[in-house]
Amino acid sequence: MAVTAKARPGAGEEVTLIRPVRSWVALNLREIWRYRELIFFFTWRDVKVRYKQTLLGAAWAILKPFFTMVVFAVIFGRLAKIPTDDAPAPIFYFAGLLPWVLFQDGITKSSTSLVANRNLVTKVYFPRISLPLSAVAAGLVDFALAFLVLLGMMAYYGIVPKVEALLLPVFLLLALLTSLGAGLWLAALNVAYRDIGYVTPFIVQAWLYASPVAYSATLIPEGIGRLLYGLNPMAGVVQGFRWAILGTGAPDLGLLLISSGVSLILLVSGALYFSHMERTFADVV
């Protein structure tokens, strides 16, 4: 067998210092950057594995929001006759579902990411945040596929993107950050309390109805009520995303700011809690 390159000990080499962690550590962004390739590989694995051994494969990325849209259109549109900001009902729901599904998949997958990768966490070192991070990122592939369908629907309904569409990446990013923030909390808690695994689906379901997916945020009375509604970070994300696509149902600035603020607080607190708990994961998981 081939003898490979020799180790080169000596000066100028990296030195790893291992010591107890006592303080609340801040997130080590440099370390995450160093492990960017691993995060990529985790994401790639999650995408690859997701639809293996399914009959329809990646078509599920489209079918899931599509069928939900059909159900919403029948129940909320036809039966309950909930107004859809003057937009055609199907595209109204579909545009709301895209960021929602991205968020929902992200939160569900990231919350179980540490427990599901238990054998990795107890055997190999890497920044633990790589796991929830890649779980959230993997949802982007599904999102991209569904987004193509959305473009098709826009063409069908003759909807031309307006200047608001430039804000689309911002709302997309907010959806990812919110998902990651909540995912970090749940993933870290899930390590110690497996109950989280049972609680998450319930949280997600309640969150869906608390977010303007099946209805418009414009239905919430203006003023204090709508600002309070903005405490749900997904309120700003979903409403904003749909507005950027359809140009109707503009969210008020107050709601957007509050939503974004809460989303960032969720992310920062989630990251802090996660990195505080990180050192115990291998002992407890």
Place this chain on the structure above:
Amino acid sequence: MSIYAVRAEGLSKQYRLGETASGYETLREKLAEGFRRLRRLDWSRDERETIWALRDVSFEVPVGRTLGIIGRNGAGKTTLLKILSRVAVPTEGQAEIRGRVGSLLEVGTGFHPELTGRENIYLNGAILGMKRAEIDRKFDEIVAFSEVEDFIDTPVKRYSSGMYLRLAFSVAAHLEPEVLLVDEVLAVGDADFQRKCLGKMSDVAEEGRTVFFVSHNMGAILHLTEETIVLDQGRIVMRAPTPEAVDFYMTSGLSQSGERRWEPDEVPASAGPFRPVALRVLDENGEVMPRVPSDLDFWVEFEYEVSEPIRDLRVGIYLSTSRGEPIFTSFDLDNRQRYETHRVRPAGRQRSRARIPGNMLNEGRYVLGVNASVYRIRSYFTEEHAMTFEVDGASAPGNQWPERRRGPLRPALDWELLESADA
């Protein structure tokens, strides 16, 4: 200042009891446990007992040295490796490591059954800390070493356990860290494969890397390492040239407890539905004994768990001398009648035990190994050096002459003394 690769000062690790033993819990147990913990959080801080898995461990290892770490289960070997590989954080003390650290706490960590061999090489390589370009460069070499060229684009779930292990080890073997931490990975696979791994490991050592090698396999420790640390109850009790340290360990009784337990994470995933739980030496009353009188019967009991029924599974033991010479191999279905009535091993936790007759073994130390396999189909789990026990010859036949008898057996034979007819 000498060039050291690793320097540890006062490393200690404290675990809360109950944190380490997780095992397999039922849903209800998990919920109950979850609520118990939640409640405890509400009322007061944790009042669970704590245990020091590692206590005040200090050492320096010069660059290029291969260091063995031995000690019985729970002595802190794995904890030490986990701290050095940064998987676990020490409670006290610190360590400094120069250069890239590669850890092989298990072969095939992160392999995904649905992915192909090629995909798993990249994934596993990245997990072990290789850069993508590095994997690209070594890809052909890895595949060649693993001997699975023809199946490289097949999902690894279709691999035989041997192929799976070869591929997994071959990825790990091509990691080129300055400091390599290896935990018991050689305990897996067949004898040929183990030899190949050992060969690769000594190559690594000769390349000037610093290697930490944890094993229960004294032969491998003697073969691969120059110097060895003996751990007991989390402390270093000896650091010496390997032959001396192994001798100390084997004769001090540190290696014996009459029982060997396998933690779930000690068992390679390839063992599949089979999971060893414990191997014990028991006296007539079922008490665990590290030392048995040579004239009395005793039991060797192997406890294991089968998560789904396995057809034609046989579970057996190896007995060999402390120098590694085999004495016998015996399986629980050797009896033909029992073989016919136990063709399918049901799921669940169970024990196979064998009575070893008194007046068979000579005084001395013996090594027990275990095997669970389906003849010519698959070996689920093998460990030739699972535990040792001692036979006390105080009441052996012929003890009126306090001499050491040769050979591993000391049967009480039926001697007859006859007078010959013609003088």
